[in-house]
Amino acid sequence: MVDVRGVHKSFGALKVLRGVDLTVRAGEVTALLGPSGSGKSTLLRVINHLEKVNRGWISIDGELIGYRRSGDRLYELRERDILRQRTHIGFVFQHFHLFPHLTVLDNVVEAPVAALRRPRKEAVATAERLLARVGLADKAGAYPRQLSGGQQQRVAIARALAIEPKVLLFDEPTSALDPELVGEVLDVIKDLARSGTTMVIVTHEIGFAREVADTVVFLDGGVVVEQGPPGAVLDAPRHERTRAFLSKVL
Numbered sequence: 001m002v003d004v005r006g007v008h009k010s011f012g013a014l015k016v017l018r019g020v021d022l023t024v025r026a027g028e029v030t031a032l033l034g035p036s037g038s039g040k041s042t043l044l045r046v047i048n049h050l051e052k053v054n055r056g057w058i059s060i061d062g063e064l065i066g067y068r069r070s071g072d073r074l075y076e077l078r079e080r081d082i083l084r085q086r087t088h089i090g091f092v093f094q095h096f097h098l099f100p101h102l103t104v105l106d107n108v109v110e111a112p113v114a115a116l117r118r119p120r121k122e123a124v125a126t127a128e129r130l131l132a133r134v135g136l137a138d139k140a141g142a143y144p145r146q147l148s149g150g151q152q153q154r155v156a157i158a159r160a161l162a163i164e165p166k167v168l169l170f171d172e173p174t175s176a177l178d179p180e181l182v183g184e185v186l187d188v189i190k191d192l193a194r195s196g197t198t199m200v201i202v203t204h205e206i207g208f209a210r211e212v213a214d215t216v217v218f219l220d221g222g223v224v225v226e227q228g229p230p231g232a233v234l235d236a237p238r239h240e241r242t243r244a245f246l247s248k249v250l
Contacts, residue, residue, distance in 0.1 A: 001026040001198045002047060002167055007056035009042055009222075016042045018222040019056070024167070024215075026061075027196040031209035031230075034219035035245060040202040043219070044169045047200065048089050049082055060088060061166050087115050090160030090168040095176050096152040098144040098159070104131065105140040108159045116163060123162070130158040134188050150181030157188055168192070170201040206249055210234055218242045 002024035009017040017039045024030045032040045045051040047058055049066035057074060058065045065085055067074040077085075098107050108127035112118040118126075131137050134154040144152055153173055160168055173189065174182040186208050192199065193212040203209055209216055209230060216233040218226045218241075226233055226242045237243045 001028075001061055002200065003059045004043070004047065005056055005058070007043070007046060007058065008054045009039075009046055009051060010054055016222050017046070017053075020219075020222070020224055022217065022224065022227075024198060024200055026198050028214040029193045029197075029199045029201065029212050030215045030217060031213035032200065032202045032217050032219060033204075033206070033209060033245070034225075038219040039222040040219055041171050044091070044171050044200065044202060047167075048086060048091055048169060050091075052076070060085075065089075083115070087111075087163050088166045090163060090165035092153070092156050092160050092168070092170045092173050094172045096144070096149070096156045098152055098155060100144050102143075103140065104136065104142050104144070104147070104155050107144070107155055108162050111159065112162050126162060127158070130161050131155075133161075133191075134158050135184070148181060149177045150184045153177065153185045154188055157185075157192075161192075167198045167200065170199065170203070172202050172204065174203070174205060204249065206234065206246070218245065220245070 004020055004022035007017050007020045020043060032043065034040050042051060046053050052066065057067065066082055067076055099110065102110065105127055108130060109120065109123045112123040112126065113120055128140065131140055134157055136151060136154055139147060139151060174185050177185065186205065190212055213230050215227060216230045217224055218233060220241050226237060226239045233242065234246065237246060
């Protein structure tokens, strides 16, 4: 479903990604682990083409993201074509990014109506179903400021699901939450994993990664140091850098 090949990304002289390869199969969950500054969040942002790659390419379901190929060269797509591609990629941010002037229901309805041109009645029915799925059916008329952080993040997940994405990206979805609210968000993501949603999740929740991920990827210094099933990477890491990281967080 997601194919990342030889991706490099720099910000000026700072090299953040240095030749990353990653494959995410349909229906599977990939957890990205690593210290701050290792390139995890940047990797998510280049998958969604929120950041342009300097080298390499990314495809989702066989379609190049952000570019078209002509011979051996890649040419960036027009903005409207990039926006069309993003309707296949759900993104859940660390800090929710809900529209404060819209109700919970309208936050979820906005993208299907504005970007996908769906009839509002259809979008509302979908939004109500998704809000029920994340346990917030009774909050449809509330505004983000009236919700807890955990509730806001669950709305953000419903909003991302409303476009029926091929893949769902999570950038540290619980790191901005108070500890007692983390569980309610993780429970929703676990339910998505059980239903076969393709997901790439940046997380520091090692126990959660062990439980839901099909593949754990450890990044450091902009490269993939180690990847494999959770039992292999988390319980018997082969690389010293992975072992050193896990010794500090477990």
